[in-house]
Amino acid sequence: MTVGPENERPGSEQPGKQGVRLLLSWLLVAALLGYGVVQTAITAAKLFAR
Amino acid sequence: MPMLSALDHQHTVAPAGYSRWLIPPAALSVHLCIGQAYATSVYKNSLIAHFGASQTAIGVIFSIAIVMLGLSAAVGGTWVEANGPRKAMFVSACFWATGFLVGALGIATGQLWLVYLGYGFLGGIGLGIGYISPVSTLIKWFPDRPGLATGLAIMGFGGGAMVASPLSRQLLSLYDPGYNPANASSVASGGALVGLFVTLGIGYFVIMMFGVVNVRVPAPGWRPAGFDPATVAAKPMVTTASVSAANAIRTRSFWLLWIVLFCNVTAGIGILEQASPMIQDFFRENGTSTVAAAAAGGFVGLLSLFNMAGRFVWSSTSDLIGRKPIYLIYLGVGMVFYALLALLGHTATALFVLLTCVILSFYGGGFATIPAYLRDLFGTFQVGAIHGRLLTAWSAAGIAGPLIINGFLDAQGKPGTLTAAAYRPALFTMVGVLAVGFVANLLIRPVPARFHEPAPTAPAPSRDIPTPPVAVERGSAQ
Numbered sequence: 001m002t003v004g005p006e007n008e009r010p011g012s013e014q015p016g017k018q019g020v021r022l023l024l025s026w027l028l029v030a031a032l033l034g035y036g037v038v039q040t041a042i043t044a045a046k047l048f049a050r
Numbered sequence: 051m052p053m054l055s056a057l058d059h060q061h062t063v064a065p066a067g068y069s070r071w072l073i074p075p076a077a078l079s080v081h082l083c084i085g086q087a088y089a090t091s092v093y094k095n096s097l098i099a100h101f102g103a104s105q106t107a108i109g110v111i112f113s114i115a116i117v118m119l120g121l122s123a124a125v126g127g128t129w130v131e132a133n134g135p136r137k138a139m140f141v142s143a144c145f146w147a148t149g150f151l152v153g154a155l156g157i158a159t160g161q162l163w164l165v166y167l168g169y170g171f172l173g174g175i176g177l178g179i180g181y182i183s184p185v186s187t188l189i190k191w192f193p194d195r196p197g198l199a200t201g202l203a204i205m206g207f208g209g210g211a212m213v214a215s216p217l218s219r220q221l222l223s224l225y226d227p228g229y230n231p232a233n234a235s236s237v238a239s240g241g242a243l244v245g246l247f248v249t250l251g252i253g254y255f256v257i258m259m260f261g262v263v264n265v266r267v268p269a270p271g272w273r274p275a276g277f278d279p280a281t282v283a284a285k286p287m288v289t290t291a292s293v294s295a296a297n298a299i300r301t302r303s304f305w306l307l308w309i310v311l312f313c314n315v316t317a318g319i320g321i322l323e324q325a326s327p328m329i330q331d332f333f334r335e336n337g338t339s340t341v342a343a344a345a346a347g348g349f350v351g352l353l354s355l356f357n358m359a360g361r362f363v364w365s366s367t368s369d370l371i372g373r374k375p376i377y378l379i380y381l382g383v384g385m386v387f388y389a390l391l392a393l394l395g396h397t398a399t400a401l402f403v404l405l406t407c408v409i410l411s412f413y414g415g416g417f418a419t420i421p422a423y424l425r426d427l428f429g430t431f432q433v434g435a436i437h438g439r440l441l442t443a444w445s446a447a448g449i450a451g452p453l454i455i456n457g458f459l460d461a462q463g464k465p466g467t468l469t470a471a472a473y474r475p476a477l478f479t480m481v482g483v484l485a486v487g488f489v490a491n492l493l494i495r496p497v498p499a500r501f502h503e504p505a506p507t508a509p510a511p512s513r514d515i516p517t518p519p520v521a522v523e524r525g526s527a528q
Binding site for chain 1: 067068069071072075076078079082206209212213215216217257260264342344345347348349351352354355
């Protein structure tokens with residue numbers, strides 16, 4: 001999906017720098033959520049393993 | 051103080067080309083941290099043993115935090131709108147981290163009041179400010195899909211407990227090798243609790259700083275490529291006008307929405323609070339439950355997963371089918387599922403798990419869809435402040451839900467001896483609570499034009515305090 005502001009303003013963000021920022025931000029969130037989901041799934045599996 | 055001025059609203063306006071997809075992870079990095087509030091049960095027994103206090107005395111820590119969440123969101127909402135998301139997130143991170151550190155001091159010195167002050171009072175302020183801080187910003191960045199945007203962020207609050215629960219168990223085991231998280235009667239030492247609180251306080255502060263650094267507000271007049279505001283105005287329950295927080299609470303729709311949120315949360319919290327003993331009681335043979343304690347813990351984890359997923363999935367769905375219809379589903383289908391749970395829930399574990407998981411997904415969806423519903427009714431002008439005031443419904447439901455279910459169960463017998471039949475009065479009461487919310491949702495109408503902000507007649511001030519967009523009167527009387 002293409003997204004971006006329509007109005008051009010000075011001091012625009014460099015695309016490469018922003019790409020790294022995007023990657024790091026989503027990686028942090030994915031790592032935290034992934035850890036939570038995997039740990040929860042391991043615990044929840046005990047419910048059906050009885 | 052250049053560092054502090056960087057937090058100001060006018061220094062937070064996004065430069066050209068700034069990707070709006072940086073805002074959801076910024077919001078998530080805050081919500082994933084403050085969502086820890088729902089994982090306090092992990093170390094509750096250790097705190098009880100350390101302080102030699104009662105269940106109630108330790109439970110008060112969580113209660114203070116939730117009450118402060120509602121109060122600070124309600125009182126601080128206007129401040130958050132005026133000062134922008136970056137300063138709000140920074141303040142939230144400071145309160146949240148300080149809460150843990152003061153709490154750690156209380157544990158280390160054996161003074162419970164310091165834990166009340168730290169985690170409860172200070173941490174609770176961090177919770178309230180942090181919860182509302184990214185909401186209006188997300189709605190402004192995603193005018194085309196506000197439900198998806200707020201669903202993503204508020205999903206983090208549900209996910210925060212899923213991260214904090216196993217993490218806390220592992221940290222306590224690390225700091226106290228004698229602690230066995232697999233054994234329900236095992237408690238961690240005071241030193242391990244201090245280590246946990248200090249680690250969480252510092253760790254959460256660092257993660258929340260990712261949000262502080264990345265969050266931006268869109269430039270005035272910005273809109274996403276291909277988005278036509280006229281398509282929003284064409285929807286019957288969506289306004290393009292602006293309603294202030296002070297005016298919003300004078301409208302009938304605000305209080306109807308308050309009732310909707312209160313009813314949805316009351317019903318969901320009743321199950322959440324009782325989840326582990328509930329599944330054991332529903333499947334009891336000859337006085338002994340066929341569901342082991344560990345499996346019941348797995349059930350609680352599964353509910354957390356559906357609570358989190360519901361926030362994203364249902365809130366995103368509301369962008370397609372509308373807010374009012376989605377709440378009719380949460381409340382209407384919720385009523386049917388509660389009744390089925392009461393009547394048939396004991397017949398099969400899979401059916402019980404399915405029904406409760408869907409109910410909890412509606413509970414999460416109700417939380418996540420509310421900001422977008424507010425945007426539809428009151429516009430984006432002060433939606434964060436209005437959201438803050440509406441969250442008092444959460445605080446009230448946090449008291450009412452457990453009171454209802456515990457009141458009924460206390461009358462039915464002692465814990466450990468209850469069966470599925472003992473839950474029926476409480477579950478049918480929840481059906482009634484949801485019915486009240488269902489009717490309240492049906493009665494919600496567009497806000498009358500007399501509550502709209504007047505159209506601006508002078509150029510916007512240089513300081514970038516949000517100014518109402520051009521008001522479009524929609525002429526519908528309530």
